[in-house]
Amino acid sequence: MTENQQIVLDNRPQGEATTSNFKLLHTQTPELKDNEVLVRHHYLSLDPYMRGRMNESKSYAVPQPLGEVMIGATVGEVVESRHPKFNPGDKVVGMGGWQLYSLVDGNAISNGMLRKVDTTHVSLSYYLGAVGMPGVTAWYGLVKIINPKAGETVTVSAASGAVGSAYGALAKARGCRVVGIAGGKDKCDYVVNELGFDACIDYKEHKDYISLSKALREACPNGIDGHFENVGGMVLDAVMLRTNAFARIAVCGMIAGYDGAPIGMTNPALILVNRMRVEGFIVSEHMEVWPEALQELGNLVGSGKLRPRETVAQGLAAAPEAFLGLLKGKNFGKQLVKLI
Amino acid sequence: MTENQQIVLDNRPQGEATTSNFKLLHTQTPELKDNEVLVRHHYLSLDPYMRGRMNESKSYAVPQPLGEVMIGATVGEVVESRHPKFNPGDKVVGMGGWQLYSLVDGNAISNGMLRKVDTTHVSLSYYLGAVGMPGVTAWYGLVKIINPKAGETVTVSAASGAVGSAYGALAKARGCRVVGIAGGKDKCDYVVNELGFDACIDYKEHKDYISLSKALREACPNGIDGHFENVGGMVLDAVMLRTNAFARIAVCGMIAGYDGAPIGMTNPALILVNRMRVEGFIVSEHMEVWPEALQELGNLVGSGKLRPRETVAQGLAAAPEAFLGLLKGKNFGKQLVKLI
Numbered sequence: 001m002t003e004n005q006q007i008v009l010d011n012r013p014q015g016e017a018t019t020s021n022f023k024l025l026h027t028q029t030p031e032l033k034d035n036e037v038l039v040r041h042h043y044l045s046l047d048p049y050m051r052g053r054m055n056e057s058k059s060y061a062v063p064q065p066l067g068e069v070m071i072g073a074t075v076g077e078v079v080e081s082r083h084p085k086f087n088p089g090d091k092v093v094g095m096g097g098w099q100l101y102s103l104v105d106g107n108a109i110s111n112g113m114l115r116k117v118d119t120t121h122v123s124l125s126y127y128l129g130a131v132g133m134p135g136v137t138a139w140y141g142l143v144k145i146i147n148p149k150a151g152e153t154v155t156v157s158a159a160s161g162a163v164g165s166a167y168g169a170l171a172k173a174r175g176c177r178v179v180g181i182a183g184g185k186d187k188c189d190y191v192v193n194e195l196g197f198d199a200c201i202d203y204k205e206h207k208d209y210i211s212l213s214k215a216l217r218e219a220c221p222n223g224i225d226g227h228f229e230n231v232g233g234m235v236l237d238a239v240m241l242r243t244n245a246f247a248r249i250a251v252c253g254m255i256a257g258y259d260g261a262p263i264g265m266t267n268p269a270l271i272l273v274n275r276m277r278v279e280g281f282i283v284s285e286h287m288e289v290w291p292e293a294l295q296e297l298g299n300l301v302g303s304g305k306l307r308p309r310e311t312v313a314q315g316l317a318a319a320p321e322a323f324l325g326l327l328k329g330k331n332f333g334k335q336l337v338k339l340i
Numbered sequence: 341m342t343e344n345q346q347i348v349l350d351n352r353p354q355g356e357a358t359t360s361n362f363k364l365l366h367t368q369t370p371e372l373k374d375n376e377v378l379v380r381h382h383y384l385s386l387d388p389y390m391r392g393r394m395n396e397s398k399s400y401a402v403p404q405p406l407g408e409v410m411i412g413a414t415v416g417e418v419v420e421s422r423h424p425k426f427n428p429g430d431k432v433v434g435m436g437g438w439q440l441y442s443l444v445d446g447n448a449i450s451n452g453m454l455r456k457v458d459t460t461h462v463s464l465s466y467y468l469g470a471v472g473m474p475g476v477t478a479w480y481g482l483v484k485i486i487n488p489k490a491g492e493t494v495t496v497s498a499a500s501g502a503v504g505s506a507y508g509a510l511a512k513a514r515g516c517r518v519v520g521i522a523g524g525k526d527k528c529d530y531v532v533n534e535l536g537f538d539a540c541i542d543y544k545e546h547k548d549y550i551s552l553s554k555a556l557r558e559a560c561p562n563g564i565d566g567h568f569e570n571v572g573g574m575v576l577d578a579v580m581l582r583t584n585a586f587a588r589i590a591v592c593g594m595i596a597g598y599d600g601a602p603i604g605m606t607n608p609a610l611i612l613v614n615r616m617r618v619e620g621f622i623v624s625e626h627m628e629v630w631p632e633a634l635q636e637l638g639n640l641v642g643s644g645k646l647r648p649r650e651t652v653a654q655g656l657a658a659a660p661e662a663f664l665g666l667l668k669g670k671n672f673g674k675q676l677v678k679l680i
Contacts, residue, residue, distance in 0.1 A: 232608060254609035262607035268572060269594035269602055272620035280612035 002029045002038075002079075005316050006069045007098035013054055017327065019320040021054065022070070035106030037086045037114060041076040041096050044316070044337040045128035046323045048253060070098035070319075073133060075117070075124045076339075083109055091119050093127040098319055100339055112287075121302035129334035130169075130308040131297045134162035137283040138228065139293035141250030142170050144286070145279050146226030150175030153220045155239055158230040159200055160187040162308065162334035163252065166297060167228055168195045169306035173296075176226075179219045181212075181235050183329050190332070194307060203235055209266065212238035223247075231255055237266040243274045251280040309333030342369045342378075342419075345656050346409045347438035353394055357667065359660040361394065362410070375446030377426045377454060381416040381436050384656070384677040385468035386663045388593060410438035410659075413473060415457070415464045416679075423449055431459050433467040438659055440679055452627075461642035469674035470648040471637045474502035477623040478568065479633035481590030482510050484626070485619050486566030490515030493560045495579055498570040499540055500527040502648065502674035503592065506637060507568055508535045509646035513636075516566075519559045521552075521575050523669050530672070534647060549577035549606065556582045563587075571595055577606040583614045591620040649673030 003026065010023035032038060053064040053071060064071055074096030078086050083106060086092070094114040096102035104114045117127050129135065138156075148154050148171065156167045159180025168191070171178040180191040180200040188200035199219040206212035216224070216238055223244035229236050232254035239249075255263060271278060300306035311331040313322035319337045326335045343366065350363035372378055393404040393411060404411055414436030418426050423446060426432070434454040436442035444454045457467050469475065478496075488494050488511065496507045499520025508531070511518040520531040520540040531540035539559040546552035556564070556578055563584035569576050572594035579589075595603060611618060640646035651671040653662035659677045666675045 236608070251608075251612045254612050262609055265605040265608040267602035268576070268591075268605040268608075271618060272591045272594050272622075275620045275622060275625070277620075278611060278618040280615045280617075282612075282615060285615070 001031065002101060003027075004029050004099055004101045006100075007316060007319055008067050008069055009054060009064045011066065012056055017051060017054060017324060019324065022320040024317055029101045030103055032080055032082045032103070033105075035083045035109070036081075037078055037083050037092075037104045037109065038080040039074070039076045039092055039094065039096055039102050039104060039114070040079045041074040041100055041102065041339045043075050043125045043128055043312075044096070044098055044319060044339055045073040045132070046319065046326050046335040046337060047073070047134070048327065050323065051327055071095065072097050073128050074102065074339075075127050085109070086114070086116070091117050091124055093117050093132065098316065098337075100316060122298055125310060125312075125334075125336055126301055126308060128336060129162040129310065130166050130301050130306055131294055133283060134334065135166040135297040136290055136293040137252060138163045138167035139170055139297065140281060140283050140286055140289055141228045141252055142167055142174075142226070143293075144289065145250035145277075145281065146228065146248045148174055148176050148226050151177075152225035153177040153179065153222055154226040154228070155179045155181065155216070155220065155224050156228040156230070157181045157203075157235045157239075158253070158329075159191045159197060160195070160309070160333060161230070161331075163228075163230060164191070165195050165308050165333065166300075166306060168197045169300045170296070172196055173300065173305070177220070177222070179216070179224075181216075181239075187332065190309065194309070196305075206234075206238075209234045209237035209241070213241040216242045226250075228252060229254070233263045240265075240267060240270045240274075240276075243270065243276055245274050247274055247276045249276060249278045251278060311335050313337045315339070341371065342441060343367075344369045344439055344441045346440075347656060347659055348407050348409055349394060349404045351406065352396055357391060357394060357664060359664065362660040364657055369441045370443055372420055372422045372443070373445075375423045375449070376421075377418055377423050377432075377444045377449065378420040379414070379416045379432055379434065379436055379442050379444060379454070380419045381414040381440055381442065381679045383415050383465045383468055383652075384436075384438055384659060384679060385413040385472070386659065386666050386675040386677060387413070387474070388667065390663065391667055411435065412437050413468050414442065414679075415467050425449070426454070426456070430456050431464055433457050433472065438656065438677075440656060462638055465650060465652075465674075465676055466641055466648060468676060469502040469650065470506050470641050470646055471634055473623060474674065475506040475637040476630055476633040477592060478503045478507035479510055479637065480621060480623050480626055480629055481568045481592055482507055482514075482566070483633075484629065485590040485617075485621065486568065486588045488514055488516050488566050491517075492565035493517040493519065493562055494566040494568070495519045495521065495556070495560065495564050496568040496570070497521045497543075497575045497579075498593070498669075499531045499537060500535070500649070500673060501570065501671075503568075503570060504531070505535050505648050505673065506640075506646060508537045509640045510636070512536055513640065513645070517560070517562075519556070519564075521556075521579075527672065530649065534649070536645075543575055546574075546578075549574045549581070552578035553581040566590075568592060569594070573603045580605075580607060580610045580614075580616075583610065583616055585614050587614055587616045589616060589618045591618060651675050653677045655679070
């Protein structure tokens with residue numbers, strides 16, 4: 001029995017999420033039964049999808065239950081094991097949630113929910129970002145939906161984030177011109193200078209999608225053949241105006257308005273005019289691609305071709321505030337919470 | 341030399357198209373050179389795509405040149421031939437345009453622009469509709485984009501039209517539940533009683549997409565797996581609300597507002613929530629499927645499983661008025677002009 005800290009969803013947001021939706025509990029880790037493993041978390045991943053889970057409304061995923069530990073991916077170290085395949089000291093990635101320790105049972109282990117990782121060439125925290133779910137998300141959208149040819153131009157919104165940065169490295173590896181869209185000069189400089197994108201556009205400098213679209217025309221002189229959408233709204237409208245015939249758009253994120261009302265697509269007729277394919281996806285429904293994707297992403301990080309940035313909040317109690325900041329784009333690169 | 345009549349585009353529409361955009365000319369057919377064929381048109385096809393060609397603005401197709409014969413598909417009979425493969429009396433389908441006679445040269449014939457057809461089991465005019473471009477359009481959207489499994493529910497807007505009616509027969513042949521959306525009780529009755537759709541919804545009875553969507557929920561109790569969009573706007577918004585996970589939408593037509601301004605898509609986030617694929621296409625870019633599609637469509641018509649309705653205007657001079665009526669949905673089934 002070890003002292004644990006846990007953050008649970010205490011109540012659902014009315015409109016915008018706030019720190020008062022969460023509650024920090026002090027608990028004890030349970031005794032291990034056969035085939036169970038106790039993991040001490042080093043890092044917790046904060047991701048936009050968590051906001052959707054906080055609502056009761058029907059979405060593609062079940063809502064986060066009230067009073068239970070918030071869902072979340074974690075990396076850490078096995079501290080106690082009664083499972084034959086895990087030993088204390090093993091570095092692991094799993095879905096440990098917003099807490100210091102998690103107990104993983106034999107069923108979850110059989111289902112691949114706890115995975116040993118090699119930290120020789122890849123830092124442990126990267127398994128939550130570039131070499132984890134966000135990286136595979138970028139890989140799936142680029143490789144399986146956009147499937148670009150060398151020389152094509154591909155774009156991505158939220159380019160400085162965990163998904164966007166992996167997307168850039170993957171697209172460059174395929175000989176594409178890759179153009180990012182991000183919020184603010186610092187992020188755009190980082191996207192070009194450190195991530196190696198060919199160009200990055202600061203959407204905050206544009207008051208509407210027409211203006212943003214003109215900037216895209218300069219950055220994409222041959223038009224846009226593929227786009228990865230993390231945001232929706234003005235950015236997607238602007239990109240659509242610049243698409244070439246047979247462009248592919250992978251839809252991974254779509255914001256809603258302040259009051260939860262949908263934000264429209266201004267000119268869907270462009271889907272016909274440019275014979276586009278617009279496809280939504282959720283990476284957890286495509287587990288078959290993870291091994292191939294993780295291998296390529298690990299190689300890119302190990303060889304220094306993908307140098308992801310992280311924003312690290314310190315301590316579990318800082319998680320709610322950091323999460324709300326993530327939703328507002330205050331993070332720079334992958335948002336983590338350090339738990340040791 | 342025979343007396344011909346031709347309708348040319350005299351000037352481009354400012355906003356709505358009017359009959360004054362067109363001009364009727366009396367001309368003579370030219371002398372035939374080697375490898376040329378003279379065709380007497382029996383029917384001219386009127387199709388919505390022609391409206392797009394009347395504009396100067398950039399689209400996927402080149403604009404209709406001013407002063408030249410309006411583009412259009414025709415069926416007719418060879419009356420004179422200096423080409424070894426065609427003989428007087430041959431029934432043919434081609435792109436003869438808005439005129440009584442067309443001269444087809446050897447190059448066009450080599451490119452497959454004039455095709456002999458068999459009228460034993462299929463009336464000549466059907467080669468402009470169910471067993472022509474509109475039929476193949478329905479086939480491509482259903483088979484190549486939606487690709488439904490037996491038991492799935494598929495929908496189509498403008499269900500009583502040439503594309504919609506073929507779509508219904510093709511979907512029934514694949515064991516689908518097929519639900520149409522059309523304007524007015526007469527059209528909806530026809531769609532169910534004569535075309536064999538499982539249900540048809542009159543969009544004119546609904547003031548907004550929410551209301552239309554509720555009617556769709558009743559007609560599609562298991563949700564919508566595939567949709568063929570001929571219209572856009574309110575219908576598409578309503579359908580999207582009822583889509584199942586992994587729904588496919590084939591986009592073939594999208595209206596614009598009165599002033600040419602785009603009409604938006606209300607809730608594009610549904611593309612992500614339901615992991616949809618939305619794909620625009622133009623059937624003339626997929627000539628490789630025509631033989632297979634035409635064979636199936638010919639069999640459906642020949643066996644009486646597809647009984648298309650036609651609205652026939654009499655005489656070339658009636659074409660402009662009939663075309664404007666088509667744009668307003670005044671036709672019932674395939675809009676033709678009889679030229680003999």
